[in-house]
Amino acid sequence: MDLTNVSQAKVFNGWHKQYQHTSSVLHCDMRFAIFLPPHASAAQPVPVLYWLSGLTCTDENFMQKAAAFQKAAELGIAIVAPDTSPRGEAVPDDVDQSYDFGLGAGFYLNATQEPWKTHYQMYSYVVDELPGLIEANFPVTSKRSVAGHSMGGHGALTIGIKNPEKYASISAFSPICHPSIVPWGEKAFRHYLGEDKALWKEYDAVELIKAHNVTTPILVDQGDADGFLDDQLKPETLQQAAKENNVPLELRIQPGYDHSYFFIQTFINDHLAFHASQLLND
Numbered sequence: 001m002d003l004t005n006v007s008q009a010k011v012f013n014g015w016h017k018q019y020q021h022t023s024s025v026l027h028c029d030m031r032f033a034i035f036l037p038p039h040a041s042a043a044q045p046v047p048v049l050y051w052l053s054g055l056t057c058t059d060e061n062f063m064q065k066a067a068a069f070q071k072a073a074e075l076g077i078a079i080v081a082p083d084t085s086p087r088g089e090a091v092p093d094d095v096d097q098s099y100d101f102g103l104g105a106g107f108y109l110n111a112t113q114e115p116w117k118t119h120y121q122m123y124s125y126v127v128d129e130l131p132g133l134i135e136a137n138f139p140v141t142s143k144r145s146v147a148g149h150s151m152g153g154h155g156a157l158t159i160g161i162k163n164p165e166k167y168a169s170i171s172a173f174s175p176i177c178h179p180s181i182v183p184w185g186e187k188a189f190r191h192y193l194g195e196d197k198a199l200w201k202e203y204d205a206v207e208l209i210k211a212h213n214v215t216t217p218i219l220v221d222q223g224d225a226d227g228f229l230d231d232q233l234k235p236e237t238l239q240q241a242a243k244e245n246n247v248p249l250e251l252r253i254q255p256g257y258d259h260s261y262f263f264i265q266t267f268i269n270d271h272l273a274f275h276a277s278q279l280l281n282d
Helices: 060-065 069-075 122-137 151-162 183-193 197-203 205-211 229-233 235-244 261-279
Strands: 004-011 014-023 028-036 046-052 078-082 140-149 170-173 218-223 249-254
Touching: 014 069, 014 122, 028 060, 028 122, 046 122, 046 151, 046 261, 060 078, 060 261, 069 078, 069 261, 078 122, 122 140, 122 151, 140 151, 140 261, 151 170, 151 197, 151 205, 151 218, 170 261, 183 197, 183 229, 197 205, 205 235, 218 229, 218 235, 218 261, 235 249, 249 261
Parallel strands: 046 078, 046 140, 140 170, 170 218, 218 249
Antiparallel strands: 004 014, 014 028, 028 078
């Protein structure tokens, strides 16, 4: 499989690198970023945290803004950040070029509707193709966890819940918890998946908790000054579903914090330590 190194920089004695490759799942060229901690080697491979970013983001937002590398280097965890949607001239976009649908807004699902289904297969890309590529080309183990922010928090929750054998832990900042009932999710699901709301449930964390026996530990942080809290995120629906189904969810409401990467910076070390407790536990 082709893999082109786009950039690299040493950081906290580890390496941040960007790569481009041709995705057979998304039918376009894709870019991802990886952080490798100092001791990562063929003789000492490390586990991986997959980070899924939110609307309008690329592989760069988390890597440049989250201030995660020092703690990841200390813990000995690699971090992989894919793009948030397929890209390229052949990839369809929202006709109105809205920020919340189309390019930059793949919602980590497999689209079933035209013209989206050829390229918008982000679920399969994140769950299958990308980890296969990472594990074949970098000094990492097959132990994985998944985390994300906003749309990416939705992705982390749904992907982690549906694949308990592949992810040791799940965390999210400000996730879209119940996308089937909020404007962002309704718009994306209607276009990507059609009008069959039974299919929507396959990509809705609240509905998945009701349908699956979830034993994977989950950590969620949510700021109470988040402008999207009441209309788009609805963490109380996730908390209620988790309580009713005995899911090991810790939801922390953080006073005064908004939806930004300043919020993520503040609590990212907690999330990395949370994942390390599962990934490094033999």
